[in-house]
Amino acid sequence: MLFGPGGIGPMANDSQVLNLLRGLIILLLYQGIGEAITRYSGMPIPGPVIGMILLFLTLNLSGSKILLKFKYRGFKHTGLEHTAHLLIRGLPLMFIPACVGIFFLPNTQADQRPAIVGVIVLSTLVTLTATALVMKWLLRSEAKHP
Amino acid sequence: MMALLNQVGLLVLTLVVFWASFWLYRRYNSRPTIHSLLHPLVTAPALIGCLLLLVDIDYSLYRHANSPFFFLLGTATVALAIPLHQQFHHIRSLAKPLLITLLFGASFAVISAVSIAWLLGASVETLISLSPKSVTTPIALGITEKIGGLPGLTAGVVVFTGVVGAICGPWIFRWLNITDDRIAGFVMGISAHGLGTARAFEISPRCGAFSSLGLGLTGTLTVFLLPWIVIACSN
Incomplete structure (x- = not known):
């Protein structure tokens, strides 16, 4: 998809670059607004999450006409869609530096560490299974009684 | 220069x-079990x-050098609004089952972790640090500071939960x-936060949006409920 028509290939032209940049500007703007709200309100919710909620609200309440429909002629995707797609595909890469931190935990509770690893594996597996079964059951009964 | x-x-x-x-992950994509274990995460x-x-x-040196990734992670989080918007018609029609699943899953994650750890004889500090384990890291750190957990331990616990969930989720669903x-x-988003979501986008855009x-x-x-529960339990 990235190298297809409307995608950014090795021969990206100026308007493709502009398209991507505009998407990036919108995303950074919302990230900045979110960070500012977190900082000045003292809420425990991280800035990017607030930015995501605000962008989602903007897109849903009329804003999608301004932010999503506005694109250069001949392109399949808008700048915002395109930049978002690239960033989301890159999510695993961005998580790696944080994951490396598992190997460098502070030495508190060191004696309990093997137990903690077991607890997390077990409880995560149980949670995934139970929650999936609940949702499967809920969706099945929804289909029977619409 | 050296720095x-x-x-x-x-x-x-x-x-x-x-x-x-x-590259390794792509190479072994024909064998599902090995494939999951070889995930880049x-x-x-x-x-x-x-x-x-x-x-x-x-690690602090490595972390500092890689700060661009931590910043981009924030930008990518904002970008999640776009698939969420595009798939919103699917989500709206399922509002009730989604809400019930959310309440069940979010509380089950906390209860299962805390009760298993309590049975194994973990200290109160450890129990508190484990409780926000299925919440995205920055929120979990805010919670753990508020309720008297150890931020260093919580950060590790949260990331490890995400890795386990992202890897084992697809096995369990199969x-x-x-x-x-x-x-x-939706289940991977509830129980494995951002790492589960990164994995969900590999399955399909709809899967990613629900995640x-x-x-x-x-x-x-969890931000709004957990501090109250901890206060109620400690009294």
């Missing part, structure tokens, strides 16, 4: 190891962690015969 070289070197290390682990951090320990480089990507996505929703809702719900 600059270190900075660039540690950033390039992340990219090179990610590239190599992604498992192999790349393990390799980098071992390298840093071998060469005796401090085992339970769940092919509905809405269920897979983003689960991630955001679980974080918000």
